C-alpha cells in the first residue's frame with residue numbers, strides 16, 4: 001500500500017543538524033524504494049530558534065509539528081547556557097514545551113545490542129550478549145514540569161515533582177501492553193521508600209497489574225536498578241519509570257548498546273509522534289563530520305513503524321544498519337581497538353553505506 | 356597514643372545485623388592490637404525498632420548516637436513496607452531522621468577497586484584498572500527532606516526538592532578540600548538544564564571554585580554522568596552531587612568495585628560520624644550467613660580514620676582485607692567463574708580471615 005505522509009524535520013542544535021540530515025535521506029530512500037510519497041518541511045527549536053526568533057520553540061514550529069504526520073527531531077542544547085545558571089531563556093525549554101504541547105507522555109527507548117558491537121561496550125560481552133530492554137520513560141510530568149523557583153532572596157531554590165494517577169496509568173498501560181508482545185516481564189522503577197510521587201506510582205502499577213495476569217511485574221528502587229543494569233542487563237525486559245529516573249537510567253543503559261550514538265527513541269502520546277536519538281547536541285564534536293548518524297537512522301525506523309505502521313520499511317532500515325555493521329563499517333564512537341583505521345567513517349559516509 | 360573511645364553499634368535490619376557484628380569484631384581486634392580502649396553500646400533503628408518500640412528511630416537511640424564518639428551502622432529496610440505504598444511508618448524514616456538530627460550532611464563514598472577483584476566486575480578490566488573515585492553525596496537536603504504529600508483526594512502526589520546556598524557550599528568545600536589531597540579534579544553533577552535546585556547548585560560551585568585554583572572543576576549533567584561512569588570511570592577523581600543523584604550514581608558506581616558488598620561510606624557533618632556499608636538490608640539473603648561483611652569492615656576502617664584520626668589503624672584494616680583477597684578468599688558476590696568452590700566463604704568465616 002502506497003501512502004502519502006508529511007514529515008517535519010527538526011534538527012535543532014549541534015550534531016542534531018548533521019545526523020538528522022542523514023536520517024532524512026534514509027526516509028527518502030525508503031519512500032522511493034517502497035513507492036510512498038513523503039513530503040517534508042523544516043522547523044526550528046532550541047538554540048538555533050533562540051538565535052533566529054528569541055524563543056526556543058516558536059509557535060510556527062509547534063503549528064508545523066501539529067500538522068505533520070511525524071517529526072524527526074535532532075537534539076537541543078548549547079554550552080553557553082550550561083555555564084550560565086541564571087539564563088532565563090534556554091534551548092531545553094523548547095524541547096520540554098514540545099513534549100508538553102504535543103502530549104508526548106510516553107518515551108520509548110529500546111536498548112538493543114547489535115551483535116557486531118558486542119566488543120564496543122565497556123561491559124563484558126558475556127554479560128551483554130542477548131540483552132534487549134525496552135524503556136518506557138514518562139515524559140510530561142515529574143520534577144521537569146512542576147513549579148520551580150527561588151525563595152529567601154534567591155538563596156533557596158525549589159522544584160516540585162508531581163504525578164497524578166492518570167499520568168502513571170496511561171504510561172503503565174503502554175508498558176504492560178508492550179511487555180505482552182515481548183518476554184512478558186515488566187520492571188517498574190521508583191524510589192517508593194522515600195518519595196511520595198513514587199508511592200503513588202507503585203500504587204497505580206499494583207492496582208492495574210491484575211488486568212495483565214500474563215505479565216510478571218517487579219518493583220525496583222532506582223538506585224538498585226542503576227546497579228542491576230550493569231551487573232545483569234539481561235534480567236530486564238520492559239522497564240517503566242518516571243521522567244527523571246528514565247532520563248538517568250536510559251543514558252546509563254546506552255552503554256549496553258555500545259554507544260549513545262546507536263540509540264533511537266520514540267515519543268508518543270496524544271498526537272503527532274516525535275522520533276529522536278537519545279544523544280544530545282554534543283557541541284564538542286559539532287561540525288567535525290564525525291557524529292554517528294545511526295541513532296537518527298534508527299529513529300527514522302521507529303517513525304516508520306510506530307507512526308506510519310510500516311513494518312517492512314522499518315525492518316529494511318534496521319537490516320541496512322545491521323549489514324553496514326556486519327561489513328565492518330564503524331563511526332569513531334563504536335570502533336574498538338580491533339577496528340582497522342580505513343573502516344572508520346564520518347557521518348555522511350556511513351550514511352551512504354546505509355543508503 | 357592510646358585512646359579511649361565509645362562506639363555505638365546500630366545494626367538495623369536484615370543483613371545489617373550479620374555484617375555489623377563482624378565490623379565490630381574488627382574494631383575490637385584493632386583496640387587490642389594498638390592498645391586502645393573501645394567501649395560499645397547498641398541501639399535500634401529501622402524495622403527492628405518499629406517492632407520493638409513502634410517508631411523507626413526511638414529517642415533513646417538518638418541520644419546514644421549523640422553521646423558516642425562514632426556510630427557503626429548496618430542497614431534499614433523491609434520488603435513488607437515496600438509492597439505497601441500506603442504505610443505511614445517505615446524503616447527508612449529512621450535512617451533519614453538520624454541523618455537530619457545528627458547533621459550528617461556529607462556522605463563520602465570511596466569507590467576503589469581492589470586489584471584482586473578486577474575480574475569480579477561486569478565492566479571490562481582494562482576500563483576499570485586504576486579507577487579511584489571519591490563521591491561526596493549531600494545527605495540532608497533535596498527531595499528527601501522537602502515537603503511531600505497528596506492533593507486532589509489522594510489522586511496527585513507531590514515532593515518538593517529544596518536546596519539553600521549554605522547547604523551546597525558546605526558540602527562543596529569538603530569536596531574541594533578532598534580533591535586537593537588527591538588528583539585535584541572535581542566533577543560537580545547536576546541537572547542544571549532543567550532543575551532550579553541544580554542551577555543554584557552550579558552557581559555555588561562556580562562561585563567558590565576560584566578559591567581552589569589548584570582544583571580543576573567540571574560540571575556534568577546527571578544523565579551524562581550515569582553513562583560516563585561506565586564508559587570511562589578513570590576520568591573521575593572527586594565527584595560532588597545532590598542527595599538523590601548521589602544515591603543513584605553511587606549504587607551504579609558500586610559495579611566499578613565489583614560488588615556493593617565491598618563499599619563503605621562515611622556520613623559526617625556537625626557531630627558524631629556514622630559509618631555504614633552502602634548496600635541495603637538485602638532480605639533475600641538475610642539469615643543465610645552468606646552476606647559479604649567487607650563493606651562493614653571497611654566502614655570500620657573509615658571510622659578509625661575519619662572520626663578517630665587513627666590512620667595506621669585504618670590502614671591495618673584495609674591491608675588485612677587486601678591480604679585476604681590476595682589469598683584468594685571470596686564471598687559469593689565477589690567470586691567469579693575462576694574462583695574454586697573451597698575459596699568461597701560465608702560472612703563469619705571471611706571475617707575470621709580478616710581478623
Ligand SMILES: CC(C)[C@H](C(=O)O)[C@@H](O)C(=O)O
Pocket residue numbers: 076077092095247278280548549578
Ligand atoms: C536535554 C534534556 C532536557 C533532555 C531531558 O532531560 O529530558 C535530554 O537529556 C533527554 O533525555 O532527552
Ligand SMILES: CC(C)[C@H](C(=O)O)[C@@H](O)C(=O)O
Pocket residue numbers: 193194223431432447450602633635
Ligand atoms: C534506604 C534508603 C532510604 C537510602 C537512601 O536512599 O538514602 C539508601 O538507598 C542509601 O543510599 O543509604
